[in-house]
Amino acid sequence: MLKTPRTKLRRVPNRGTHERARIDAILDEALISHVGFVHDGRPAVIPTLHARVGDEVLLHGSAASRMLRALAHGVDVCVTATLIDGLVLARSAFHHSMNYRSVVLYGTARPVTGDDRLAQALEAFTEKLVPGRWADVRAPTRQELKGTAVLALPITEGSAKVRTGPPIDDDEDYDLDVWAGVVPLSLTASRAEPDPRLRAGIAQPPYVR
Amino acid sequence: MLKTPRTKLRRVPNRGTHERARIDAILDEALISHVGFVHDGRPAVIPTLHARVGDEVLLHGSAASRMLRALAHGVDVCVTATLIDGLVLARSAFHHSMNYRSVVLYGTARPVTGDDRLAQALEAFTEKLVPGRWADVRAPTRQELKGTAVLALPITEGSAKVRTGPPIDDDEDYDLDVWAGVVPLSLTASRAEPDPRLRAGIAQPPYVR
Numbered sequence: 001m002l003k004t005p006r007t008k009l010r011r012v013p014n015r016g017t018h019e020r021a022r023i024d025a026i027l028d029e030a031l032i033s034h035v036g037f038v039h040d041g042r043p044a045v046i047p048t049l050h051a052r053v054g055d056e057v058l059l060h061g062s063a064a065s066r067m068l069r070a071l072a073h074g075v076d077v078c079v080t081a082t083l084i085d086g087l088v089l090a091r092s093a094f095h096h097s098m099n100y101r102s103v104v105l106y107g108t109a110r111p112v113t114g115d116d117r118l119a120q121a122l123e124a125f126t127e128k129l130v131p132g133r134w135a136d137v138r139a140p141t142r143q144e145l146k147g148t149a150v151l152a153l154p155i156t157e158g159s160a161k162v163r164t165g166p167p168i169d170d171d172e173d174y175d176l177d178v179w180a181g182v183v184p185l186s187l188t189a190s191r192a193e194p195d196p197r198l199r200a201g202i203a204q205p206p207y208v209r
Numbered sequence: 210m211l212k213t214p215r216t217k218l219r220r221v222p223n224r225g226t227h228e229r230a231r232i233d234a235i236l237d238e239a240l241i242s243h244v245g246f247v248h249d250g251r252p253a254v255i256p257t258l259h260a261r262v263g264d265e266v267l268l269h270g271s272a273a274s275r276m277l278r279a280l281a282h283g284v285d286v287c288v289t290a291t292l293i294d295g296l297v298l299a300r301s302a303f304h305h306s307m308n309y310r311s312v313v314l315y316g317t318a319r320p321v322t323g324d325d326r327l328a329q330a331l332e333a334f335t336e337k338l339v340p341g342r343w344a345d346v347r348a349p350t351r352q353e354l355k356g357t358a359v360l361a362l363p364i365t366e367g368s369a370k371v372r373t374g375p376p377i378d379d380d381e382d383y384d385l386d387v388w389a390g391v392v393p394l395s396l397t398a399s400r401a402e403p404d405p406r407l408r409a410g411i412a413q414p415p416y417v418r
Binding site: 032043047082185186 | 248296395396401
């Protein structure tokens with residue numbers, strides 16, 4: 001299913017895969033996606049919080065209100081999630097690169113409706129940000145659910161691409177007097193900053209490192 | 210120029226700006242962009258290394274070969290760069306959010322041609338990955354320049370959006386017995402990994418932390 005003419009891996013195909021497990025792992029690790037859609041015949045790309053739930057990717061609508069307006073019948077989207085893993089320093093300028101993992105999904109995203117499904121989506125987004133958080137926070141009201149725009153995209157057409165490892169230089173360049181290697185990069189949390197308006201006596205929960 | 214009907218800030222407009230200095234700072238810090246374009250009437254979004262040079266954003270073509278094929282006359286794109294700055298933990302599920310900085314640019318991207326301009330683009334990409342690197346590496350050959358696909362997008366239509374600071378809760382929720390605050394996130398480098406094929410006696414350069 002995931003492999004279609006549109007998702008056939010053309011360029012450096014050995015870096016690509018249609019394996020669901022690989023795709024899911026990247027979607028689950030990436031905090032945000034970039035959602036592309038066509039607006040008045042022209043492309044638009046908006047960063048959006050997403051959460052995978054089973055065979056769907058849920059897209060938080062708050063960042064994509066334009067996309068979500070008047071879209072009761074669904075919208076053709078491309079959802080791309082990218083993790084940056086490192087800078088790849090080769091001996092030649094030409095072979096510099098990055099290590100990364102990315103997923104590109106295509107399909108029709110449809111609005112999530114109904115209080116139960118919207119509440120489940122809010123739970124998925126909250127747990128995505130910080131696993132364990134949902135149980136501690138005030139649950140959404142009916143009014144808040146009404147104000148929550150969520151799109152669901154089935155995971156049916158897409159692929160993942162991964163680059164790992166050291167630079168690949170031209171054979172003759174390995175003799176050059178140039179340092180080469182990888183600088184690993186990762187999205188890293190630092191010490192939590194309590195809300196200045198936090199009430200006294202509330203302990204920092206364990207899921208906030 | 211940057212403000213057009215398409216880039217008018219609709220949602221939470223106080224988070225948005227058309228200021229060039231703010232836009233440039235985000236473009237310069239972000240390592241990659243997500244480039245959206247329309248392919249056979251449908252949206253596609255591809256992660257791509259970019260480098261701002263003056264009033265243009267250069268897009269590395271290696272990740273976007275499909276976009277670059279047969280595009281001598283330019284392609285309508287939306288280029289979005291996003292920096293993730295933190296998880297925003299509110300007292301209610303509904304007000305959970307992220308701190309981020311993002312730029313969305315619209316326009317027509319055109320192929321960069323000519324050895325000089327292509328070499329300048331490769332220099333910009335190399336220096337973007339690691340400032341100071343260009344002087345140390347083997348310069349591109351004529352053949353490599355021929356194999357380098359680069360698109361240039363003028364910075365003329367776009368906007369930036371920034372969310373910073375603590376959660377914004379509903380007034381009555383500040384009394385709840387729920388921890389609230391921000392977990393800062395940033396893309397962080399760790400110790401460089403020398404290429405296993407690195408020749409003995411080559412010191413790690415100072416620009417590789």
